[in-house]
Amino acid sequence: MARIYIPYGSVEGQTAQIAEYISELIRAHGHQTETADLKRSGHTLPGGFDGVIVAASVHMGKHEGYVTDFVKKNRGELERLPSALISVSLAAHGEGEEAESYVAKFGEETGWHPAHVGMFGGALLYTHYNFLKRQIMRKITRDKGSPALDTSRDYVYTEWDGVQRFTEDFLAGLAAPSR
Ligand SMILES: Cc1cc2nc3c(=O)[nH]c(=O)nc-3n(C[C@H](O)[C@H](O)[C@H](O)COP(=O)(O)O)c2cc1C
Structure with missing residues (x-):
């Protein structure tokens, strides 16, 4: 059994829903999870986790500043542990180039380049x-x-089956002997 930490940033709540969906899915696979709304919780990644999935949404071309700060502060741990980034935007629903540019900018700002990156459509609420x-x-x-x-x-626009596949691939990676 693995323990997965799921910190997220969300302004209107769609990424929070995605984080909760991922959390439930991972639990259904017999693992433990903890979600954390980074707007409210501290900026330190707690110990004792076997993997981290960071989720953030895009507004005016950028992910939440407090998620950027969290990643910068905890980059060492994020690089040591199996980790993933989920980027939620309206652009991810379309061709993908714009959504990729948001992720590239996030990578430049934080210096974090996770092996697993998922870009999923958000919502127009x-x-x-x-x-x-x-x-x-x-x-x-x-x-x-x-x-x-x-x-x-x-x-x-969230492709829930895509989120499910992404999460299950991440879990499969955890179980694999060499990562
Ligand atoms: C004020 C505002 C600005 C936005 N800017 C962008 C943007 O620059 N690019 C984009 O692809 N989506 C943009 N979106 C769409 C959001 O990424 C989308 O609504 C997403 O679901 C928000 O996630 P959240 O509810 O977790 O905050 C914007 C949405 C709002 C309300």
Whole structure:
């Protein structure tokens, strides 16, 4: 049995949901997990874990600053342990180049280049945004030529089966004799 730490950053809650989904999945495989909202918890990676999955979302082209700080501070441990990055954005739902550029920028800023990187679509949560955010997101969406313009509903793009495959691959890597 392994113990996996899942620290995350999330502004509107989609990455928090993804972190909880991963946590439940790993537990269903008989392992232990702990999720940590990095907005609230400390910046030190606690000891006693066998693997770490860091999840963060993208706003205005960047992942949460407090996740960047966490990774910078704990880079040594993240490099020693099997670790993965999950990047959540709307761009990850599309062609992927833009989503890859966010990950590349994160790598440059933190110096951390994990073996496992997952990029997953986030959500357009119009009904949760305040007036201003709703208008901004609708304009960005329209400018991109996307049809997701009905602000009376939400659009969720997370590919849950992809998240599942990614998590199971990560677990398989933990079990493999040489990593
Ligand atoms: C104000 C704002 C700015 C955003 N900027 C970007 C962006 O630059 N690129 C992108 O791909 N997605 C962008 N998104 C989409 C978010 O990445 C997406 O909504 C994601 O699900 C947010 O995850 P969270 O709920 O865990 O914070 C933005 C969303 C909001 C609300």
